[in-house]
Amino acid sequence: MLTVDEHGLTVSAPWRSSERRIVGVIREAEEWVLKKLDVWSAFPARSQSWVQGDKIRYLGRDLSLDLTADSIATLATLQDEDRLRISLADPGHQDSVKAAVVKWYRRHAQSNFTACIGEFAPRLDVPLPRLFLSSARTRWGSCNAKREVRLNWRLIQAAQPTIDYVVIHELAHLIEMNHSRRFWKLVASVCPHYREACAELNRMGLYYMDI
Ligand SMILES: [Zn+2]
Structure with missing residues (x-):
């Protein structure tokens, strides 16, 4: 069985599988493996800080987060096509910013x-x-x-x-x-x-x- 993740390629095979058989499995899956490895190397991990100016994707374009403090209600609105204005009680609380983005x-x-x-x-x-x-x-x-x-x-x-x-x-x-x-x-x-x-x-x- 082949898995590809951020660690690379892992091959798990039943105990006593011959090396030739394992190589055979990898050869057969070569195209799939290369494609998956390619995807992982292109995007190591998403790093999202959820702070002022952080970029998020929306409909294939970048929006930058514009955070303001508002103790009454959490509100997210699109401004000027490239800015997402979020007002919330504590703009420094990253989990709350993320939750507001997900809701939006x-x-x-x-x-x-x-x-x-x-x-x-x-x-x-x-x-x-x-x-x-x-x-x-x-x-x-x-x-x-x-x-x-x-x-x-x-x-x-x-x-x-x-x-x-x-x-x-x-x-x-x-x-x-x-x-x-x-x-x-x-x-x-x-x-x-x-x-x-x-x-x-x-x-x-x-x-x-x-x-
Ligand atoms: Zn389908």
Whole structure:
């Protein structure tokens, strides 16, 4: 079994596996391993200080945090397209700043994803599914036969075309519950840029998830 994380590549094999067999497994998985190692080396770890001027991602661009003290209510508002103004009781308390950002992300994720579903469900000719925000650490979206679509709120950090792709991917699963050639044809019919979107998720996925 192969795992790739911030420590590099780890191979675990049953006791007494021959060296040749282990090398064989690594060879077979070479492409996957190189891709994973590449992702990890590109993004060692997200370092987020949650202080004044700290940068966060929103719809594929950088916003800088602008913190002010306000003892009455916690409020986050977007200013000038590149600044997120947060007023809260203690701007020096990093966990509270992070919590305010996450709450703001979730609120915008909900309205953004709802609008996406409203736009793309009719184009794929599927009835509107129910949307739930998810916090899964390993996936961007999922859906089930009850017509429930779950989308990770962390996706709101990605560029809009990438969000559109994940929404379209899940909506297409309401028609094709697999990753067959027919499924990808369906995705490409409304989302011709899907390969670039997959590339962004491969490149930035671990970073977006690390919040
Ligand atoms: Zn899928």
